Amino acid sequence: MVRERIADDIYVFTSRQYAQVTAGAIMTKEGVVLIDTLFFPEETKEIRDFLEGRLGLTVKYVINTHYHADHSQGTYLFPHAQVASHRLCRELLDTVGREGLVEAKTQMPELEEVDIVLPDLVYDDGIMNLYVGGKTIQLHHFPGHSLDISAVFIADERILFASDNTMPVPTIFDGGYQHLVNSMHGMLALNPDTVVSGHGEVMLRGEVVARIEDDLAYLEAIKTAVTRVIERGQSPDALKRINIEDCGKSRIPLNGLVVDLHYANLQRLYEELTQN
Numbered sequence: 001m002v003r004e005r006i007a008d009d010i011y012v013f014t015s016r017q018y019a020q021v022t023a024g025a026i027m028t029k030e031g032v033v034l035i036d037t038l039f040f041p042e043e044t045k046e047i048r049d050f051l052e053g054r055l056g057l058t059v060k061y062v063i064n065t066h067y068h069a070d071h072s073q074g075t076y077l078f079p080h081a082q083v084a085s086h087r088l089c090r091e092l093l094d095t096v097g098r099e100g101l102v103e104a105k106t107q108m109p110e111l112e113e114v115d116i117v118l119p120d121l122v123y124d125d126g127i128m129n130l131y132v133g134g135k136t137i138q139l140h141h142f143p144g145h146s147l148d149i150s151a152v153f154i155a156d157e158r159i160l161f162a163s164d165n166t167m168p169v170p171t172i173f174d175g176g177y178q179h180l181v182n183s184m185h186g187m188l189a190l191n192p193d194t195v196v197s198g199h200g201e202v203m204l205r206g207e208v209v210a211r212i213e214d215d216l217a218y219l220e221a222i223k224t225a226v227t228r229v230i231e232r233g234q235s236p237d238a239l240k241r242i243n244i245e246d247c248g249k250s251r252i253p254l255n256g257l258v259v260d261l262h263y264a265n266l267q268r269l270y271e272e273l274t275q276n
């Protein structure tokens, strides 16, 4: 786990073991608000030891930005915290998340002690505000990467935790194409100075707008390419010839995992566009 201080009272933790997944900690006078956890208990314990051991703080809230295991699986390590999420995240954790954990435990003994924890503080639409220790922390329902995403905005510092709606390549295969486009515009409208992505490096002041516009350009490019395949009456096999670089993204980040994500996007978009 790599620790980075992005403001006086905000840390970002990036996994060394799992796809550079990130978590964040906002320190307030009343305790810490933890945004997500990491995939492996060992790394989430490092976060806990740092915050509660070394800094002597209490984690008061854990926010689950969405139900995917690499973001939510460490929640059980904070049994005294209140857990907040969108209502759909709670439902997905209780169903898909539970099944996924049973399956994962058969493959990975290090997950043995992991338990699903359901959020006890949920909202349905729009925004939920948490007022903690003099700070306003907003959860914005921004479906896209998955349908249950909450992006977390710390208004005073203009820092946005975008969760997996921003990654080295945008992903729609567990969410929806138009949802993600709309949510990206929603994120731009918040006018953040700094954006913490769900995976990979933090976007710094001055590069936020360009990076999100680059993601929107990628989404536009895959739509054009997939539409062409459909208009020519080609089978989904033709999607294999649409490479990531032609859509404006590098194939290198996340140790090349982005290429698989790109093809999953094309498949999903083909299904979306041929359903209607």
Ligand SMILES: [Zn+2]
Pocket (backbone or CB within 6 Å): 066, 068, 071, 145, 146, 164, 198
């Ligand atoms: Zn995810």
